[in-house]
Amino acid sequence: MKIKIMVYGLVLIFLNSLVLAQLKENKKNQRLLSERDTIYIMPNETIYHLENCKNLGTKRTGMPLEDAVRKGYIPCPSCILKNIIRIWISTAKKPEIKLSKKWHEIASWEGTATKSTETFNVSTTEWRISWETRPGQLGDMNFQIYVYKANGDLVTVAANIIGYNKDNSIIRGIGSYYLMINTAQPYSISIQEKR
Ligand SMILES: [Zn+2]
Numbered sequence: 001m002k003i004k005i006m007v008y009g010l011v012l013i014f015l016n017s018l019v020l021a022q023l024k025e026n027k028k029n030q031r032l033l034s035e036r037d038t039i040y041i042m043p044n045e046t047i048y049h050l051e052n053c054k055n056l057g058t059k060r061t062g063m064p065l066e067d068a069v070r071k072g073y074i075p076c077p078s079c080i081l082k083n084i085i086r087i088w089i090s091t092a093k094k095p096e097i098k099l100s101k102k103w104h105e106i107a108s109w110e111g112t113a114t115k116s117t118e119t120f121n122v123s124t125t126e127w128r129i130s131w132e133t134r135p136g137q138l139g140d141m142n143f144q145i146y147v148y149k150a151n152g153d154l155v156t157v158a159a160n161i162i163g164y165n166k167d168n169s170i171i172r173g174i175g176s177y178y179l180m181i182n183t184a185q186p187y188s189i190s191i192q193e194k195r
Pocket of ligand 1: 048
């Protein structure tokens with residue numbers, strides 16, 4: 001009986017040492033990154049990579065992990081599959097949740113006539129156009145907001161109504177934009193970044 005218990009105890013100790021060795025090995029393969037460590041992004045993409053990722057081209061830009069998360073970048077699937085950045089995600093999630101709830105105005109306009117705005121730069125992948133309009137001296141009129149990239153490409157029509165209304169239109173994509181506002185009734189428009 002005593003021998004049985006002793007053998008059982010030895011087997012337990014042996015199994016535990018195997019588990020510990022495995023844990024140690026896993027830890028060695030993971031790179032624990034801090035929010036200040038540099039990750040890399042590619043133009044017109046919304047994901048970030050490790051320096052040695054095969055998905056990275058020569059047009060890469062480095063930035064601190066913290067900045068990438070704040071701007072709405074998500075980790076590269078290939079990097080996750082390699083099990084390298086598992087820890088990044090857990091450290092990165094916190095600021096994202098904390099900061100994603102606030103809208104910050106970066107430009108605004110008021111007026112009563114058709115106009116083309118100056119170019120404004122958006123640094124977050126998600127942003128919005130918050131607008132309100134109402135009938136003026138001419139009564140119910142058209143109100144339309146066309147969103148253009150700085151190079152003249154039409155992105156979307158953010159508003160197309162007649163008379164009173166207000167709403168928020170969510171737009172996606174970092175870059176330089178301008179608006180074409182087509183109306184003859186009073187309006188106010190605010191461009192806001194989510195960060
Ligand atoms: Zn990657």
